[in-house]
Amino acid sequence: MATLQLQTVALAVLLLRLTPETPASAQQLSGCPDKCGDISIPYPFGIGASCALDSGFELECNHTNSPPRLIVSTHRQQLTGLSLADGEAIALLNAKRECYNSTYQDFNKNDESTASIMNLTGSTTYRFSAARNRFVALGCPNLGYFIDSTQCYVSGCTSVCRPAHWGSVKLGMCTGVGCCQSKIPPYIDLFEPYMLSFNRGERYTKFYDNTTTCRYVFLVEDKWIEKTYRDYVDYNRTDNFAVPVVLDWAVRSIGNCSAARHNRTGYACRGAHSDCFDIRDSEGYRCRCSKGYQGNPYLDGGCTDIDECRRKDEYPCYGVCRNLPGNYTCECPPETSGDATKKDGCRKKDRFTLALKVVTGISVGVFLSVFMCFWLYLGIQKRKLITTKQTFFEQNGGVLLQHQMCSGGGTGGFRIFSTEELEKATNSFAADRVLGRGGHGIVYKGVLEDKTVVAIKKSKMMEETQTNEFAREMFILSQLNHRNVVKLLGCCLEVEVPMLVYEYVSNGTLYHYIHGKDSKAAESAEALSYMHSSASPPILHGDVKTANILLDDKLNAKVSDFGASKLAPTDEAEIATMVQGTCGYLDPEYIMTCQLTDKSDVYSFSVVLLELLTRKKALYLDGSEESRSLVSSFTKAVKTGCHRELLDSQVRKEMTAEMLKEIVHLLMRGLSMNGEERPTMKEVADRLEMLRRYQQHPWAQAEGSPEENQSLLGMEQWSVNFQYRQQDVLDLEEGSTYMFSL
Structure with missing residues (x-):
């Protein structure tokens, strides 16, 4: 009884679910009822012929029952619901029942007249829904089936029993144990159910264990089966019950x-x-x-516009919603953009308009193209620059110099600089870094990365012969180490004319200090003597002048500028193709022979010594044409005995007659037109050192006899008659460089 009550309650709940609430689309013709009890009746259905589209849609509302029942006029089926949107009608159908006693004899059947049969034959409106209905045989053993209007078998299934000692089985699927189901084909217009019994016997004993009292067959909505028999249930029921059947309806008076x-x-x-x-x-x-x-x-x-803006659940809009006929718009609020149908889909509007984006894109594209071309151009130029630097480096003997530096022992701090290092040191050779300008080039003050202050000479030109010998000469010059020689720290070979890096000497040149109290001539002579006698091979300066004698912070003299320097020739036939030097200091024999010798430096130094004694320039324009050359003026004065008047007043005051005689003798030898008659730089240095000591000796301060003075000087008085021809005197303009090509 409890099971029967539960099944009855479940059926009642299902019927309530199948009775829909009145939808908005349940509209009816004017003056026609739109409900039967709680069931809405939309047109084309109608109660009475005048309210229905045709006879197939005509319905009756039976008020004798409570609640009233809705009946199809043509086939008398009871309906519990109608749907315009789905095209479905829900009808009620009694399940066919057969019950048996203990001897398995029929003892109770329900009324078989029309209660369990549904006939749609001849209907122009309704059809059994093949998609929504299932044929069910309930109870066991049970073989159920149904026939159509031609009395032919349509579909069926078999439900069998299981022994009780096998335990409970999960029967919710209704798959053949206690309950079975099957689909039905389309286009069925008659449902007439039947059941077959199994004969008791030894062959069928397995079908009769744990049998049910009653068996049923019926056509039912698929959802009803899923809901009613989805859990553990007992299929052994004995009551009568009705089930919902889904009917598809359509306007069938015309084909399509x-x-x-x-x-x-x-x-x-x-x-x-x-x-x-x-x-x-x-x-x-x-x-x-x-x-x-x-x-x-x-x-x-009957079709009215949907106001989508009022249905946020169906038509989400998180912006500004505007209803339109048959449609709607959902836009982001002003000053925002994005997808307003999504939460947080609207963002602050990008003022970067499409046109501006196009223009910007084109501009960026053009810029990138130009940039790539420029980048490629820079790359090509950089490669050319690297190639050019490497070419100059090899032409200037960089490979040879590196080899000599690696294999020749210590280099005394000498190194090869790159152009980038020197440009950085001089602030790209800025004008405010210029220390001086000369005939061979410009000297810049530079500061290296290690804060070392240097002087960098940027030469203007160089002979081909010099280029060929440059690396060897640089290596030899780097070995010079004398307190009175400006130290060569390195060179740069990545340019057409190599740049030289010297130690920085802070107090300028002897040329600018020539009016001071100390001439520093002896120190300069020692430096040149060292280059001629101690260097291996000997080095010829080639451009000795006061501007190339520097003074350090202690006013020590240092010979500098080896721009015209040469290694002493190993072959007497070796001569230059171009004479280099400064007018007023050039050896006349060098001008005529183009062969630089150690005696050429002696001549130039003699001019420096003469310039120091007279404090006059080697060439000057404030006299007559015959007296523009200091050498010419001095030799003429010696010839006439008036040379003392040419000396600086302070020199005349401090120099004794014997010293003056010795100095004049030394000068005249050094200024000789014939190089062989000139003393060596060692002799000049020794003589100047002796004169310096003599001047500092206390005996030199007192008047002594000529014999005593000669003894102090350590030499016999020379008696030399210096004869100069007028054409031997070179009249050259100040500041120019005389060049003589073979």
């Missing part, structure tokens, strides 16, 4: 939409925004409101 549109009088889709669509599984058509509209498409004006 195409034919119906040609017959506008009977065309059922009346609404202005109504669409027609064909039924997939059978003949006929149905109507529906167009997208964006709702209501009853079978009535004139």
Whole structure:
């Protein structure tokens, strides 16, 4: 009894679910009832002939029952629900029942007249839904089936029992143990159920263990089976019950939409925004409101616009919603952009307009193209620069110099600089870094990365012969180490004319200090003597002058500028193709022979010594044409005995007659036109050192006899008659460089 009560309650709940609430589309013709009890009746259905589209849609409302029952007029089926949108009607059908006693004899059947049979034969409106209905045989053993209007078998299934000692089985699927189900084919218009019994016997004992009292067969909605028998249930029931059956309905008076549109009088889709669509599984058509509209498409004006803005759940909009006929817009608020149908989809508007983006994109594209071309150009130029630097480096003997530096022992701090290092040291050779300018080039003050202050000489030109010997000469010059020689720290070979890096000497040149109290001539002579006698091979300066004698912070003299320097020739036939030097200091024999010798430096130094004694320039323009050359003026004065007047007043005051005689003698030898008659630089240095000591000796301060003075000087008085011809005197303009090519 408890099981029967539960099944009855479940059926009642299901019937309530199948009775829909009145939807907005349940509209009816004017003056026609739109409900029967709680069941809504939308047109084309109607109670009475005048309220229905045709006889197939005519219904009756039986008020003798409570609640009232809705009956199909033509076939007398009871309906519990109608749906315009799904094209379905829910009808009630009694399950066919047979019960048995202990001897398995029939003792109770339900009324078989029409209660369990549903006949749709001849209906132009309804068909059994093949998709939504299932044939069910309940109880065991049970073989159920049904036939159609031709009395032929349509579908069926077999339900068997299981022994009780096998325990409970999960029977919710209704798959053949206590309950079975099967699908039905389409186009069925009659449901007439039957059950077959199994004969008791030894062959069928397995079918009779744990049998049910009653057996049932019925056609039912698929959802009813899923809901009723989805859990552990007892299929052993004995009551009568009705089940819902789904009927598909359509307008079947005309085959399809195409034919119906040609017959506008009977065309059922009346609404202005109504669409027609064909039924997939059978003949006929149905109507529906167009997208964006709702209501009853079978009535004139039955489809009304949907206000999507009021249905946030169906049509989400997080911006500004505007309803339109059959549609709506959802836009982001002003000053924002994005997708307003998504939460947080609207963001602050990008003021970067499409046109501006296009222009910017084109501009960026052009810029990138130009940049790439420029970058490629820079790359090519950089490669050319690297190649050019490497070419100059090899031409200037860089490979040879590196080899000599690696294999020749210590280099005394000498190194090869890159152009980048020297440019950085001089601030790209800025004008405010210039220390001096000369005939051979410009000297810049530089500061290396280690804060060492240097002087960098940027030469203007160099002979081809010098280029060939440059590396060897640089290596030899780097070995010079004398307190009175400016130290060569390195060179740069990556340019056409190599740059030289010297130690920085802070107090300028002897030329600018020539009016001071200490001439520093002896120190300069020692430096040149060292280059001629101690260097290996000997080095010839080639451009000795006061401007190339520097003074350090302690006023020590240092010979500098080896721009015209040469290694002493190993072959007497070796001569230069171009004479280099400074006018006023050039050896006349060098000008005529183009062969630089150690005696050429002696001549130039003699001019420096003469310039120091007279404090006059080697060449000056404030006299007559005959007296522009200091050498010429001095030799003429010696010839006439007036040379003392040419000396600086302070020199005349401090120098004794004997010292003056010795100095004049030394000068005249050094200025000789014939190089062989000149003393060596060692002799000059020794003599100057002796004169310096003599001047500092206390005896030299007192008047002594000529014999005593000669003894102090350590030499016999020379008696030399210096004869100079007028053409031997060179009259050269100040500051120019005399060049003589073979």
